[in-house]
Amino acid sequence: xxxxxxxxxxxxxxxxxxxxxxxxxxxxxxxxxxxxxxxxxxxxxxxxxxxxxxxxxxxxxxxxxxxxxxxxxxxxxxxxxxxxxxxxxxxxxxxxxxxxxxxxxxxxxxxxxxxxxxxxxxxxxxxxxxxxxxxxxxxxxxxxxx
Numbered sequence: 001x002x003x004x005x006x007x008x009x010x011x012x013x014x015x016x017x018x019x020x021x022x023x024x025x026x027x028x029x030x031x032x033x034x035x036x037x038x039x040x041x042x043x044x045x046x047x048x049x050x051x052x053x054x055x056x057x058x059x060x061x062x063x064x065x066x067x068x069x070x071x072x073x074x075x076x077x078x079x080x081x082x083x084x085x086x087x088x089x090x091x092x093x094x095x096x097x098x099x100x101x102x103x104x105x106x107x108x109x110x111x112x113x114x115x116x117x118x119x120x121x122x123x124x125x126x127x128x129x130x131x132x133x134x135x136x137x138x139x140x141x142x143x144x145x146x
Contacts, residue, residue: 005087006087006101006105009100009101009102009105010101010102010105015037015109018106018109018141019035019037019109019113021141022110022113022137023035023080023113026113026114026117026137027080027117029078031078032078033078033079033080034078034079034080035079035080035081035082035083035113035116036079036081036082036083037082037083037084037085037109038082038083038084038085039085039087040084040085040086040087041086041087041088042058042086042088042089043058044084044086045058045059045062045084045085045086045089046058046059048062048084049062052064058086058088058089059086059089060085060086060089060090060093060108060111061083061084061085061086061108061109061111061112062083062084062112063081063082063083063084063111063112063113063115063116064081064082064083064084065080065081065115065116065118066079066080066081066116067080067081067116067118080116080117081116083109083112083113083116085105085108085109085112087105090104090105090108091104093108099145102143103138103143103144103145106138106141106143107134107138107143110134110137110138111130111134114130114133114134119133
């Protein structure tokens, strides 16, 4: 992960701790659970979005869930998937929504984690469930709307 320029807002240790705590509560596994995270900018996430989703635009977060296939659990290791976050997009959105950078970052991180756990927002009823879970988790850690 590269947080250069954002060290005052987020830290590796805090992000790691947050992910572990959320997954411990939200995901049951007998072994070690892994998630990979790439923190990048708009150009790189746009390339990924175009290549894997057919959308030629930057976005805030993209999740690649591994549990769509049988290869996710290997021995005692459970790889949930990959999360890609554009820190540039997080910065843009925090300004648009009037949030702190930290709140917006943890929102998109939580959103990505929930996608890895099987949540989706294509159907309206699923979107309501996912949004409620996002807010529940964010509130627990004090990342509320400002």
